Amino acid sequence: xxxxxxCSCCESEQCLSVIRGIHSDDSVEKTFLGNxxxxxxxxxxxxxxxxxxxxxxxxxxxARCNIxxxxxxxxxxxxxxxxxxxxxxxxIFIYGHRATGKSHVIHTLLKELELPYATVxxxxxxxxxxxxEQVLLSLFGSDSASLLSRNPSLSDFVRVYKxxxxxxxxxxTRYIVLDRAELLRDMEANLLPAxxxxxxxxxxxxxxxxxxxxxxxxxxxxxxxxxPLLLHFPDYSKGELQQILSEDxxxxxxxxxxxxxxxxxxxxxxxxxxxxxELSLRLSMLKFQPxxxxxxxxESDTHKLWRNIEPHLxxxxxxxxxxxxxxxxxxxxxxxxEKEAGAVxxxxxxxHVELPYYSKFLLIAAYLASYNPARTDKRFxxxxxxxxxxxxxxxxxxxxxxxxxxxxxxxxDRLLAIFYSVVDSRxxxxxxVFCQISSLVTLQxxxxxxxxxxxxxxxxxxxxxxxxxxxxxRTVSFDMVKYLYDFL
Amino acid sequence: xxxRKVKETHMPVGECISQVQMILRERFCHQRLPEKxxxxxxxxxxxxxxxxxxxxxxxxxSVLIVGPRGSGKTMLxxxxxxxxxxxxxxxKNVLPVHLNGLLQTDDRIALKEITRQLNLENVVGDKxxxxxxxxxxxxxxxxxxxxxxxxRPVLFILDEFxxxxxxxxxxxxxxxxxxxxxxxxxxxVIGLTCRLDVLELLEKRVKxxxxxxxxxxxxxxxxxxxxxxxxxxxxxxxxxxDTKFYDEWNDSIKTLCEDQLVxxxxxxxxxxxxxxxxxxxxxxxALSRVSASKPAIKPTDLLEASRVCMVDSKANILHxxxxxxLCLIIAMKHLNDIYxxxxxxxxxxxxxxxxxxxxxxxxxxxxxxxxxxxxFEHLQQLELIKSMDSxxxxxxxxxxxxxxxxxxxxxxxxxxxxxxxxxxxxQWAMSAxx
Numbered sequence: 001x002x003x004x005x006x007c008s009c010c011e012s013e014q015c016l017s018v019i020r021g022i023h024s025d026d027s028v029e030k031t032f033l034g035n036x037x038x039x040x041x042x043x044x045x046x047x048x049x050x051x052x053x054x055x056x057x058x059x060x061x062x063a064r065c066n067i068x069x070x071x072x073x074x075x076x077x078x079x080x081x082x083x084x085x086x087x088x089x090x091x092i093f094i095y096g097h098r099a100t101g102k103s104h105v106i107h108t109l110l111k112e113l114e115l116p117y118a119t120v121x122x123x124x125x126x127x128x129x130x131x132x133e134q135v136l137l138s139l140f141g142s143d144s145a146s147l148l149s150r151n152p153s154l155s156d157f158v159r160v161y162k163x164x165x166x167x168x169x170x171x172x173t174r175y176i177v178l179d180r181a182e183l184l185r186d187m188e189a190n191l192l193p194a195x196x197x198x199x200x201x202x203x204x205x206x207x208x209x210x211x212x213x214x215x216x217x218x219x220x221x222x223x224x225x226x227x228p229l230l231l232h233f234p235d236y237s238k239g240e241l242q243q244i245l246s247e248d249x250x251x252x253x254x255x256x257x258x259x260x261x262x263x264x265x266x267x268x269x270x271x272x273x274x275x276x277x278e279l280s281l282r283l284s285m286l287k288f289q290p291x292x293x294x295x296x297x298x299e300s301d302t303h304k305l306w307r308n309i310e311p312h313l314x315x316x317x318x319x320x321x322x323x324x325x326x327x328x329x330x331x332x333x334x335x336x337x338e339k340e341a342g343a344v345x346x347x348x349x350x351x352h353v354e355l356p357y358y359s360k361f362l363l364i365a366a367y368l369a370s371y372n373p374a375r376t377d378k379r380f381x382x383x384x385x386x387x388x389x390x391x392x393x394x395x396x397x398x399x400x401x402x403x404x405x406x407x408x409x410x411x412x413d414r415l416l417a418i419f420y421s422v423v424d425s426r427x428x429x430x431x432x433v434f435c436q437i438s439s440l441v442t443l444q445x446x447x448x449x450x451x452x453x454x455x456x457x458x459x460x461x462x463x464x465x466x467x468x469x470x471x472x473x474r475t476v477s478f479d480m481v482k483y484l485y486d487f488l
Numbered sequence: 489x490x491x492r493k494v495k496e497t498h499m500p501v502g503e504c505i506s507q508v509q510m511i512l513r514e515r516f517c518h519q520r521l522p523e524k525x526x527x528x529x530x531x532x533x534x535x536x537x538x539x540x541x542x543x544x545x546x547x548x549x550s551v552l553i554v555g556p557r558g559s560g561k562t563m564l565x566x567x568x569x570x571x572x573x574x575x576x577x578x579x580k581n582v583l584p585v586h587l588n589g590l591l592q593t594d595d596r597i598a599l600k601e602i603t604r605q606l607n608l609e610n611v612v613g614d615k616x617x618x619x620x621x622x623x624x625x626x627x628x629x630x631x632x633x634x635x636x637x638x639x640r641p642v643l644f645i646l647d648e649f650x651x652x653x654x655x656x657x658x659x660x661x662x663x664x665x666x667x668x669x670x671x672x673x674x675x676x677v678i679g680l681t682c683r684l685d686v687l688e689l690l691e692k693r694v695k696x697x698x699x700x701x702x703x704x705x706x707x708x709x710x711x712x713x714x715x716x717x718x719x720x721x722x723x724x725x726x727x728x729x730d731t732k733f734y735d736e737w738n739d740s741i742k743t744l745c746e747d748q749l750v751x752x753x754x755x756x757x758x759x760x761x762x763x764x765x766x767x768x769x770x771x772x773x774a775l776s777r778v779s780a781s782k783p784a785i786k787p788t789d790l791l792e793a794s795r796v797c798m799v800d801s802k803a804n805i806l807h808x809x810x811x812x813x814l815c816l817i818i819a820m821k822h823l824n825d826i827y828x829x830x831x832x833x834x835x836x837x838x839x840x841x842x843x844x845x846x847x848x849x850x851x852x853x854x855x856x857x858x859x860x861x862x863x864f865e866h867l868q869q870l871e872l873i874k875s876m877d878s879x880x881x882x883x884x885x886x887x888x889x890x891x892x893x894x895x896x897x898x899x900x901x902x903x904x905x906x907x908x909x910x911x912x913x914x915q916w917a918m919s920a921x922x
Contacts, residue, residue, distance in 0.1 A: 086510050087517040089772055095801060097808040155591040155601060190590045190651075200518070200562075201588065214871050215801035223650065223682055224557040229769065230801065235808030237907060271811040271852070272859060322858050404835045406887030447882045463884055 088173045088207045089229050090199035093181075093219075095212050096233030099276035102211045103179055105233075110175055117175035122183040128191060132157040139174055140164045154194055158201050165204045174206045181210035185219060193225040200226075238270060245280060264306055268313045353443070358427070359436045360472050363462070364480065365419040366446055367469045370407035370462035372485040374414065380483050381421040401486050403466065409449040409459045412437075422478070502780040504733045508724065512775055515721060516768040518563075525560055525567050526717050531703050535568045538701075542641050542676040543578045548668040550677040550698055552649065554684060555705030558765030561680045564705065565645065583631070584643045589651025595660045598652075599623055606631065606642070620659045621666070628673040641674040649679030653689040661690065665697035707762045714758050719745045721771060722785070740784040749787040753794045760798075770797055802894060805870060806902035811913070812855060812863045814906065815841055818917045820873070820892045821899050831876045831889040834864055838886075844916055851910040861886070 094102050110117045118138030125131040129152050136144040136157075147160045176198070178184065184192045194201060195208050208228075212219075216230055236244070245266075246259045253261075269279060355363065372380065402408070415437070420427060427433065440446045441460070449459040473480040481487050499507075514520040525532060531553075541547045553561045573579045585605045592598040599620065603612055611630050617623040631639045644664055646652055652661055668675045679686075687695060709717065722741045728734040744750055757770060773793035774785055809817070819840035823832045838860055845854055867873050868890075876889040903909060903917055 087513045087519045089517050089769075095805075097805070100808070153591075153593065153597060155593070155597050158591055159604075188593075190593055194590045201591065205519075213869075215805060217801065218871055226557075227765065227769065229772070230796075230799075232799070232801065232804045234804070272855065272863065274808060274810045317859060318856055322862060404833070404839060406833065406835070406883065461882075463882070465886075 086173070087205060090206075091196045091208045091210065091226065091228035092231060093210045093212070093216050093228040094231045094233060095215055097235045097275070098213055099278075100233045100235050102233045103177075106177055106209060106211065110177070115175060116172060117177060119177040119179065121179040122187075123180050125183075125187075128152070128154070128187060135176055136160065136164070139176075140168060154188070154190060158194075161202045161204070165202065172205075174204070175209060176206060177209045177211065179211050181212040182214045182219070184210075189221070192219065193221055196226040196228055235274060236276065238266060241270075241274070241276065241279065242266060244276065261309075264309060265313065268310075268317065272317070355472070356436065357476070358423070358433060359440060360476050361423045361478075362415070362419055362433075362436055363440060363445055363464065364469065364473055364476075364478060365415055365422050366410075366440070366460060366462040367407075367464065367480075368422070368483055369410040369415050369418055371402045372483075373402070373408075374410075376485050377414070377418065380485075381418060403486050407461045407463070409461045412458050412460070415460065422483075498732065499730045501733075501783055504730055505778060505780050505783055507728070508737065509775065509778065511724065511728075512722070513772070516772045516775065518768070521563060521566050521570065525564055526720075527707060527709050527713065528560065528564055528705065531564060531705060532568060534703060535564065536571060539568060539572050539643065539676060539678075540578075542643065542674055543572060543582045544575075546641060546674040548671075548673075548675050549701070550665055550668045550679075551701045551703060552679045552681065552686065552698075553703045553705065554681055554686065555707075556763065557682050558761075558763035559705045559707055560764055561682075561705055562647070563764075565678065565680065569643075581640050582643060583640055584645060586645050587647065587652075589646070589648030593651070593655075595620060595655050598660050602644075603627060621663050624663050624667065625672065628667065628675075631673065639673040641676070643676045643678065646677065646679045649681040650683045650686050650689055652679075653686070658691050658694050662694050662697070665694060668699075669697050709762055711755065711758055714762065715745055715751070715754060718754060718767065718771070721767070737784070744785055744787065744790075747787045750790050753787075753790050757794065757797075766797075770794060773797065800898065800901075802872070802898055803902045803905070805872070806894075806899070807905060807907075809867075810863070811852065811910070812860065813867055814903075814909075815844070815852060815913060816860070816863060816867065817872070817892070817894065817899060818903075818913065819844065821894075821896060821917070824892060825896070831891050833889055834861065834886040837864070848916055849912050851912060 094106070096102055107119065110119075116139060118135045120131055120134045122131070125134075129148070129150075132148060132152050133145045136148065144160070144164050147163070149156055152160075176195075178195070184195070195210075198208050199206055210228065216228070242259065242262055245262045246255065266279075273279065368380075416429070419433075437446070437460075441448050445462075445464055447461045447463045449461050470480055515522070535551070535553070538549050538551055542549050553565065555561050569584065573582070583606060585602055587598055587601060592601055602624075603609055606627060608627055608630050612626070615626070617626065628639060628642070631642065646664075652658070655661075664675070664677050667673065668677050683689070687698075687700075690698065719741060722744075723738050724734050757766065760766075770790070770793050773796055774789045777789045777792070778785060806814075806817075816837055819837045820832065822840055823836060838857065841860070845852060864873075868875075872894060873890045873892050876891055900917065903914060
């Protein structure tokens with residue numbers, strides 16, 4: 001018997017199980033047996049490679065090229081999929097992080113093995129009718145969707161499906177792949193349980209494959225449902241990420257230089273983000289001439305390369321990673337930087353909007369009103385506040401620090417009182433001052449709390465961060481920290 | 489017939505395995521009904537008797553089959569129907585109508601479906617009816633055959649019965665049960681549901697028309713019976729063409745079920761759930777490892793399948809997080825420990841993280857606040873943390889109160905398995921406070 005034959009990619013014998021699962025073609029088995037008995041002509045039997053024996057060489061090569069680093073999960077998937085006459089489990093749920101290749105592997109497998117399937121991304125389906133239409137279109141051809149009425153319910157879909165099944169009976173298992181399946185939970189409540197048991201409802205050999213980022217425990221409806229087969233797609237390790245990212249190297253650089261560069265990049269970004277999509281985005285932005293064509297650096301001088309690149313990467317983390325700057329802007333800014341010695345700044349650094357003088361003070365007053373408790377106003381803002389008992393100002397427990405809890409609402413009167421004491425000149429309470437408060441609300445620097453109808457005593461909350469307000473107070477030479485209760 | 493004359497067919501191993509896979513997959517994917525359901529003899533008899541009275545004697549009945557998910561309600565019903573329809577005159581007369589609570593979400597849709605299944609669409613045509621009851625009465629009247637005075641018995645099978653109880657006024661249920669109580673036509677209403685408290689959902693007038701007959705499928709298999717069931721599920725049927733292979737396979741299954749490792753695995757499964765469905769899931773996973781080179785199920789296959797079934801999915805997700813996100817989770821865990829599960833916001837978590845960076849960390853870089861916010865939002869997208877209130881009051885996102893949806897032990901276990909976890913992070917996680 002065929003003992004001891006191992007797959008070189010995933011080194012497990014279970015790969016062999018998939019041969020029978022996929023092709024019940026006798027030619028596979030006979031050739032396989034023949035070679036084994038003649039004494040180990042081949043040592044590697046990866047499930048895809050064995051399909052070579054069925055004359056589908058092109059099929060194999062394409063599948064092999066398209067799937068990387070996923071042999072084990074692919075083996076599991078393959079063993080679940082069935083060959084023509086066999087049944088397959090009614091529903092399969094595949095979960096894993098973003099960009100771990102779930103959709104890619106499933107689609108490649110289904111396409112290359114030429115199984116009938118329909119794939120729908122639930123993001124596109126704003127209504128269930130779109131979902132049903134797409135499924136019927138892919139499985140039964142273009143006239144089938146016309147059988148559905150305008151606003152089809154699930155009952156209509158099942159009825160039409162049964163009708164079409166009778167006309168085109170299934171010789172093979174049909175597959176319906178639902179991508180981003182977590183959005184199914186927010187659609188009609190009966191949709192998810194019905195899809196899980198679709199095989200039973202339509203009495204046809206169909207399997208529903210759900211792909212999602214979120215674990216199955218969050219999907220289960222209240223009264224339970226048909227439990228699908230759960231498969232996990234593991235995330236890439238650092239080595240695998242390096243291998244994948246090094247694959248499309250720029251032709252003008254040598255592969256070693258490129259992989260050294262990828263190594264450096266991963267070193268900076270790996271502890272923050274492991275999403276392949278994000279990393280390749282960063283990569284595509286940083287692949288440009290100026291980094292590499294520095295005259296003083298030779299290709300083999302990786303240390304100098306690292307010193308040159310490192311500040312750029314750090315800046316990239318602040319701006320490009322946060323998507324505040326697009327790739328085009330990044331390149332332009334870097335080109336500009338060669339001429340001037342300016343720093344690359346993201347949006348948040350440009351965020352101090354130019355406000356009029358009194359608006360700045362109004363904002364400062366609002367911040368003080370939000371983050372200082374009302375009882376401490378006397379101490380900060382009155383010239384002669386009398387004796388204040390020391391007990392009030394014992395160091396508070398950290399938990400109640402207002403900067404951790406968030407801004408508190410304050411009435412308009414309090415804001416104005418603080419404003420008048422903070423502004424050094426005499427200000428008359430004219431309409432222009434009140435107008436500025438409303439514009440601050442429109443700019444979303446202040447939030448209005450409570451109902452719009454309360455005209456006599458509106459309440460507000462300050463919605464800016466500490467860094468922002470410190471930057472503003474610096475522009476008007478106001479020492480903010482002295483007035484904050486939390487920094488006493 | 490002498491045994492010597494029986495021709496023994498031998499097929500190549502591959503062909504045998506393919507046949508085995510086909511037969512067993514049909515069993516596990518519920519596409520073929522078993523010969524007779526296991527452990528449900530009394531319920532089977534009861535239901536059969538009830539339906540026979542409707543089909544043959546024209547007596548109206550209503551019954552509810554109640555049992556948890558996967559306990560075999562649909563299987564029981566289908567077995568009974570199969571047995572019932574074997575009788576010739578029953579087969580000719582009885583009209584089964586299958587309704588499902590998931591599909592027929594409205595009484596109007598349900599009525600259309602009933603019309604369609606009774607093949608009375610032409611008869612109804614474009615008639616407009618005043619009420620549901622009129623429509624139903626018309627349908628049942630139309631079933632009366634020309635020469636016979638009595639009408640054909642109809643079996644209404646309502647799957648997910650509890651969902652029908654959520655329709656407006658429960659008109660469908662009321663009318664069906666009303667027909668089953670009055671002498672209009674022989675009708676049997678069979679409801680299948682997983683809720684034990686389904687009768688509480690019914691309105692008073694509906695409940696009074698129901699016969700209160702319930703068949704409970706609370707599986708009462710002992711562990712020995714469970715093991716026997718496993719053996720019979722995995723064994724091949726008598727009519728398998730290759731007898732030598734059939735013997736080999738059944739023997740291997742017998743030894744498999746006596747293996748201690750397998751018994752332990754099945755015991756742990758039995759302790760968590762006794763129903764057939766989870767058993768079939770486990771056996772399906774074990775079956776997928778059978779191939780021409782390995783034409784038998786080994787104990788390690790079952791062990792591996794059990795491991796796949798019982799894995800903690802959140803731990804798998806935690807495995808793929810970046811270091812920054814993991815640190816945030818550990819900070820949240822500490823906040824939960826200190827403040828005993830009170831909700832927190834991003835500022836508190838960031839504060840905790842900064843304390844760790846200042847005092848104890850050597851390897852983690854001091855990231856900017858926006859980068860940390862992005863990591864926090866990623867955790868929110870993965871639904872590992874959830875915001876407490878969905879109120880419309882405008883709260884800045886750093887101050888929104890959140891809750892961590894992970895357990896202390898889950899986090900600690902995930903940390904052990906995390907690849908290349910820096911030691912200072914691990915030590916921080918294991919320290920008691922801060």
